[in-house]
Amino acid sequence: ENGLKSITDGEFRRSWWHLDFFWGLNGVETVKDEGGFEFDAVQSRIETARLSGPISGDNHPFVADFKFLLAHTPEGIEARQTVPAPARLFSELTRKENIEATRKYYETDDALIDAIADAYQTVIEDLYEAGLKTVQFDDTT
Structure with a gap:
């Protein structure tokens, strides 16, 4: 009717554009941060994503969110999904507030990058299957 051929959930099911995805990964927990984020001179909630174990993408909640979106998408319209880039997760996990926890599970940046890539691949494959x-x-970043 208005010419749009694709749709997303507009991220309305999330509390953060990036952290909700990170928190949905296995091995990532929600923790209170010391200072939060500042954007345009406004201080955010004080939350971050920190490792509590090895990262994996199995059973990510965004897959269920996508299935919900797809079930409510009219025929002829493509349902799309937004996720934060893997580089954003790497940046979050290597912040000074998080690096100590990260190094408990991944001694090197290369090992962390490989784990992030594997987790993202799992989530994307599950989304594709959905x-x-x-x-x-x-x-x-």
Whole structure:
């Protein structure tokens, strides 16, 4: 009717554009941060993502969110999914507040990068099996 051929959930099911995805990975926990984030002179909630074990993408909640979106998408419209870029997760896990916890599980940056890549691959494969054809990586790093 209005010419749009694709749809997303607009991230309305999330409390953060990036952290919700990170928290959905196995081995990543929600913790209170010391200072939060500042954006445009506004201080955010004080939360971060920190490792509590090895990272994996099995049973990520975004797959269920995508299935919900797909079930409510009209025929002829493509349902799409946005996720934060893997570089954003790497950046989060190597912040000074998080690096000590990260090094308990991944001694090197290369090992961490490989684990992040494997977790993302699992989530994306699960999304594809659920019907996803287009994923958008949001990268602010």
